[in-house]
Amino acid sequence: MSRIPLPYNPKVMDLFRHPKNxxxxxxxxxxxxxxxxACGDMITFYLKIDETEQIIEKAQFESYGCAANIATSSIVTxxxxxxxxxxxxxxxxxxxxxxxxxGLPSVKFHCGVLAVGALKRAIRQYYKEKGIAPPSWxxxxxxxxxxxxxxxxxxxxxxxxRLKIEEEKKAEK
Amino acid sequence: MVENVKELLKLHEGITHEVYLDNENSSIVPQEVVExxxxxxxKKAYGNPTLTxxxxxxxxxxxxxxxxxxxxxxxxxxxxxxxxTPGETEANNLAIMGSxxxxxxKGKKIVISEIEPINxxxxxxxxxxxGFTMQKIPVNKEGFVNLEKLKEAVDNETILxxxxxxxxxxxTVQPIKxxxxxxxxxxxxxxxxxxxxDAYGRIPFNVQELNVDLATLSSYKIQGPRGMGAMYVKxxxxxxxxxxxxxxxxxxxPGVENxxxxxxxxxxxxxAFQNFEANAAKMRMLRDKLVDGMFSELDDLRFNGPKSDxxxxxxxxxxxxxxxxxxxxxxLSLSGVYVSSGSACSRRLLQPSHVLIAIGRIxxxxxxxxxxxxxxxxxxxxxxxxxRVLPTAVNRIRGIVGSTGVH
Numbered sequence: 001m002s003r004i005p006l007p008y009n010p011k012v013m014d015l016f017r018h019p020k021n022x023x024x025x026x027x028x029x030x031x032x033x034x035x036x037x038a039c040g041d042m043i044t045f046y047l048k049i050d051e052t053e054q055i056i057e058k059a060q061f062e063s064y065g066c067a068a069n070i071a072t073s074s075i076v077t078x079x080x081x082x083x084x085x086x087x088x089x090x091x092x093x094x095x096x097x098x099x100x101x102x103g104l105p106s107v108k109f110h111c112g113v114l115a116v117g118a119l120k121r122a123i124r125q126y127y128k129e130k131g132i133a134p135p136s137w138x139x140x141x142x143x144x145x146x147x148x149x150x151x152x153x154x155x156x157x158x159x160x161x162r163l164k165i166e167e168e169k170k171a172e173k
Numbered sequence: 174m175v176e177n178v179k180e181l182l183k184l185h186e187g188i189t190h191e192v193y194l195d196n197e198n199s200s201i202v203p204q205e206v207v208e209x210x211x212x213x214x215x216k217k218a219y220g221n222p223t224l225t226x227x228x229x230x231x232x233x234x235x236x237x238x239x240x241x242x243x244x245x246x247x248x249x250x251x252x253x254x255x256x257x258t259p260g261e262t263e264a265n266n267l268a269i270m271g272s273x274x275x276x277x278x279k280g281k282k283i284v285i286s287e288i289e290p291i292n293x294x295x296x297x298x299x300x301x302x303x304g305f306t307m308q309k310i311p312v313n314k315e316g317f318v319n320l321e322k323l324k325e326a327v328d329n330e331t332i333l334x335x336x337x338x339x340x341x342x343x344x345t346v347q348p349i350k351x352x353x354x355x356x357x358x359x360x361x362x363x364x365x366x367x368x369x370x371d372a373y374g375r376i377p378f379n380v381q382e383l384n385v386d387l388a389t390l391s392s393y394k395i396q397g398p399r400g401m402g403a404m405y406v407k408x409x410x411x412x413x414x415x416x417x418x419x420x421x422x423x424x425x426x427p428g429v430e431n432x433x434x435x436x437x438x439x440x441x442x443x444x445a446f447q448n449f450e451a452n453a454a455k456m457r458m459l460r461d462k463l464v465d466g467m468f469s470e471l472d473d474l475r476f477n478g479p480k481s482d483x484x485x486x487x488x489x490x491x492x493x494x495x496x497x498x499x500x501x502x503x504x505l506s507l508s509g510v511y512v513s514s515g516s517a518c519s520r521r522l523l524q525p526s527h528v529l530i531a532i533g534r535i536x537x538x539x540x541x542x543x544x545x546x547x548x549x550x551x552x553x554x555x556x557x558x559x560x561r562v563l564p565t566a567v568n569r570i571r572g573i574v575g576s577t578g579v580h
Contacts, residue, residue, distance in 0.1 A: 002517065002519075003517045004517075004518070005174075006499075006518070007174045007175060007177040007178045007181060008177060008181065008503075009177045009180070010177070010180040010181075013180070013181065013184060016500070016503065017184075017507070019573060022572075022573060022575075023575060024575055024576055033577070036578075037536070037537045037540070037578035038522075038535070038536035038537060039522035039523060039536075040497060040516060040518070040522055040523025040536075040540050041497075041523070042577050042578045043577065044575070044576065044577040062573065062574060062575035062576060062577040063573055063574065063577055064495070064497055064573075064574045064577045064578040065497050065500065066497055066499040066500050066518065066523075067499065067500055067503050069497075069500075070500065070573055103174075105174065107518050107519060108518065152522065155522060156522075156536075159522075159536060160535070160536070163530070163535060163536070
């Protein structure tokens with residue numbers, strides 16, 4: 001195991017210590033999950049959507065993960081507030097999140113990616129759950145962040161499968 | 174990035190009590206040891222011990238005394254059986270590489286336990302590039318090496334076996350004597366190396382009684398200065414150097430001897446062994462208080478490693494479920510409690526400790542693990558403070574997790 005220095009900036013630390021929009025949302029219009037605890041980060045994203053205006057009224061999160069994961073999730077919930085779904089989809093990218101939070105150590109970029117993955121997944125899910133045809137601005141293919149979230153989840157599955165095999169082998173011994 | 178550190182440190186202002194429990198990764202050098210070292214930087218014995226002048230002879234004298242102290246502390250036969258190295262990483266590298274290169278042509282198999290520290294594990298893996306083979310011996314749920322598998326693994330091709338006397342993460346005290354007997358009965362030519370960094374100063378470790386051929390010692394792990402360690406090499410065991418340069422008082426490690434650090438290491442050793450039984454008993458008492466306190470204050474914990482006296486007295490390793498390790502270490506730091514987590518961030522995923530995975534912990538359990546090591550310098554007040562701070566920290570982090578990832 002190798003370790004790298006992680007000198008988090010004040011904004012990351014502030015959001016880690018005092019996360020904004022933290023907690024379960026009971027009246028959420030849509031809920032999406034991204035990541036897996038086996039990979040060390042997992043986010044639940046709640047959106048309350050004004051359905052006539054297609055505007056995100058508020059967003060909340062819960063997260064299992066490091067300080068960067070908590071901070072990036074929290075900042076995404078701030079960034080999407082009062083945005084139309086279209087604008088949220090188009091404007092919020094992992095790079096923007098990293099910028100907004102004042103930079104992250106490179107090994108923590110994936111935290112911002114996962115937070116945006118959770119957001120995009122929630123928006124996509126909204127249309128699916130409501131049975132509304134996806135709007136023209138939403139690509140049928142997964143975005144970079146959604147793909148990354150999927151890859152991480154696949155990785156978690158592979159890992160747990162591998163562990164299970166090893167566990168069985170050990171039991172035989 | 175480095176400018177962030179000032180702000181990070183500012184967040185720690187106002188801390189009323191500090192307890193450093195991350196003795197796995199570095200340690201506080203007691204003032205007594207520091208004072209012993211200081212004169213050797215510029216007041217005396219600052220010469221190179223191989224040179225023919227007063228400061229050189231002074232250095233030679235003091236270094237010889239330190240060889241004596243360290244060799245005595247592990248029950249070595251001769252002073253020359255000890256080689257000072259810049260740390261246990263270097264000593265373990267020397268043990269593995271030096272044995273392999275010296276035994277070339279006599280065999281090619283290296284046998285290690287699957288929970289060896291990475292400065293054994295990764296070196297053994299690397300040796301495969303040089304035509305050697307490596308086999309890892311499994312451990313059980315408490316981290317004890319499977320001696321049956323060890324017996325099976327050692328064959329005529331085997332040149333080296335490396336098993337730590339005490340595991341650095343979960344404190345398992347391995348049956349080294351039995352392991353040596355098993356290995357030597359199968360093949361008397363095998364070199365048996367034991368990383369004793371976590372045994373030294375904590376449990377009895379006598380190289381002649383255990384009959385090991387090589388043993389690694391660490392200075393900072395007994396509250397000595399960092400950048401210093403040693404290797405015991407039994408008389409008659411042939412090792413090859415892994416670094417070349419000017420050879421001085423020791424034929425296995427080139428370069429100018431670092432007299433102040435050697436003095437500091439020897440002093441730390443003296444202090445560790447001065448009241449050996451009492452020190453061990455104190456560490457055990459503080460460690461048990463810490464662990465018992467955690468289990469009475471918090472639920473959903475897993476204790477990693479053995480519970481019996483077959484555990485090093487300083488080591489506590491606990492998985493805190495529904496909490497992520499790095500977040501916890503930061504939260505605790507803000508309250509003045511310094512620990513490390515068993516997982517480390519890599520580009521895509523958190524890398525769990527290979528030791529915790531080897532004893533059957535799942536990834537989530539490994540990610541929430543914290544490693545704490547007490548020393549004889551800790552007090553009951555320190556432990557009481559940790560127990561006051563820890564539940565609050567855990568509950569806050571668990572509060573962020575909420576319902577996420579709970580299955």
